Amino acid sequence: MSVNGQSPSSRSHASTPASRFRALEFERCPDCRMDPLSGRGFRACRQPRCPFIPRELDPVCPECGYDVANDRGTPACGGPGVCAFAADEGPRRVALLRAWRERHEVD
Ligand SMILES: [Zn+2]
Ligand SMILES: [Zn+2]
Numbered sequence: 001m002s003v004n005g006q007s008p009s010s011r012s013h014a015s016t017p018a019s020r021f022r023a024l025e026f027e028r029c030p031d032c033r034m035d036p037l038s039g040r041g042f043r044a045c046r047q048p049r050c051p052f053i054p055r056e057l058d059p060v061c062p063e064c065g066y067d068v069a070n071d072r073g074t075p076a077c078g079g080p081g082v083c084a085f086a087a088d089e090g091p092r093r094v095a096l097l098r099a100w101r102e103r104h105e106v107d
Contacts, residue, residue: 015056015092023056024100037069037097057100059093061085069094 015023028034029052034041036053039060045051049060059069061084063077068090075083083090 015089019054020056020096023054023096024103026052026054026057026100027104028052035101037094037101039067039070039072056093057097059090059097061090066090069097 028036029045029050032041032045032050032052034050034053036050036057037059039049049058060067060073061075061077063085064073064075064083066073066075066077066083066086068083068086075081075086078084078087
């Protein structure tokens with residue numbers, strides 16, 4: 001296991017390895033066929049986002065609502081056209097989402 005090129009992050013909103021591992025075990029809620037990567041799908045829970053999706057798998061910025069996975073919305077939290085989440089935690093969540101999708105059947 002290599003740690004080359006990995007700069008340690010002590011940011012408070014960064015997820016821990018343990019929480020990322022738990023996120024990979026996430027099973028979609030039975031009433032909801034939402035694909036967290038695309039944000040599309042049937043949502044019986046009638047929420048804009050399924051409330052059961054772990055924080056580590058949600059590619060939408062909690063500040064400005066910019067969807068990093070799908071480039072939807074308007075980045076704004078880091079200034080006009082800039083999303084701090086998209087430059088930091090967002091891409092890590094998208095990578096984790098892709099890993100999650102490989103482990104779960106998503107139609
Ligand atoms: Zn749901
Ligand atoms: Zn943002």
